[in-house]
Amino acid sequence: MTAPSEGIRLPEDRAGRTIWVLVFAGIVTTLMSTLVIPLLGELPAILGTSPANASWVVTVTLLAGAVATPVTGRLGDMYGARRILLLCTIPLIVGSFVCAMSSSLWPMLIGRALQGAGFGIVPLGISALRSLVPPERLGSAIALMSSSLGIGGALGLPVAAIVAQTTSWRMLFWGVGILSVVMTLLIAWFVREAPVRETRGRFDGFGAVGLAVALVCLLLAVSKGGDWGWTAVTTVTLFVVSLVVFLGWGRWELRTGSPLVDLRVAMGNRVLVTNIVTILIGFSMYFQALLVPQIRLLPESTGYGLGQSMIVMGLWCAPAGLLMMAISPLGARLTTLRGPRTTLCTGCLMMAVAYGSSVVLMGSTWGLLVITCSIAAGIGLAYGAIPTLLMGAVPRTEVSSANSVNTLLRSLGGTVSAAVAGVVLAQMSVAFAGNLIPTENGFLVGMLIGGASALLAALATVGIRGEQPSVPGTPPVAGPVLSQPDTAPRPAATDRVVG
Known part of the structure; x- marks a missing residue:
């Protein structure tokens, strides 16, 4: 075991570089999730397989990420976030290059699984920021890092569409592989390792x-x-x-x-309710990500499709990702003034109102842009507040693990929403030009389900208790956790209770 430590506080200039390096790492990592979307129709021909088998190119990344994220989070708590961050970049690099050289199904699946194994970078980055960034910049840094989960996904679609339709599909994977190498070098050069407290025994x-x-x-x-x-x-x-x-x-x-996930901590009010809200937000946000691109791509002859190409559709989706990045510092300021619960609730309500506006705005290009940008702003506020709530509720030795589990729950919510959206659209489809396509009402019902989930998330935030008030100029997290070393001995796992 190592002695408790207060961590490192970097000078202002180094802190700024550290923040942007970690945000860049988060964006590069989440590019992997939307990377293959423009290729889905071509993958069976590219890999010489059936459409059902080709769909595993998406599924295997999800599964690998789900397995790796809580494991790397726990390892980050035990051995240091920077060390495990660098470890996570290895499968990203190798997986990207394996995919770039693939011509059949199995090598592509192996490469995509390796890419998914690196998905723990965002929660590890949040843990590193907590130890390295000065208190006055911590709130905005965490908000921006957390929002990179959505920023990378939103920006990845137009970039991937442009690359896939103007060059070889292999350039997508060579490109993210090179970006992953750059990311690794930047982390190695600019991110310091904070002292580690191994108080929980073996893995x-x-x-x-x-x-x-x-x-x-x-x-x-x-x-x-x-x-x-x-x-x-x-x-x-x-x-x-x-x-x-x-x-x-x-x-x-x-x-x-020495549990992988301390369930006694996880069942405490703030952690439990925050994680429930996270699932609901993940469920909600993916409805617009799944439905809006389809509306933009459907032919105008349907009466409600916009007939856009993949590239044009991607470009119309890009502003949402940029807005999410811009809104994060504002969310941090609101968190400092009013507390993270208020910021989280505000973000959820913005998402609910935006989804509800689909009733009148869904039929036009600009209307869809308003919807997606409003939802993105809400996600930026909510995602920025969630790590702050968690870090004020868990011991310092479990920050990476708590954020990793929370990231996993976001993905779980998105997976469930994809299944629900598929069922809704399948049940509300009509024949068009020899194919079944979702009806306009099907899309509207899907958007309203997303809004209902966001509204439930906002209502659930009322159940978050024990939030400490924030003080302007200080990070909106529990003060003793950030400013004082935790020197008290930890009770045994069998009798520890965290409320």
């Missing part, structure tokens, strides 16, 4: 395997249930196995002295 390998099995079964059932059938034996079996393994995993985590 929980059994818990990591149990969580991985439970998550893979759950996400496979959710993401593939529409293709296999929701009542198919495979789908039902995966759901049952996931439930059983989750229960066994939870029992193990409560009994072991």
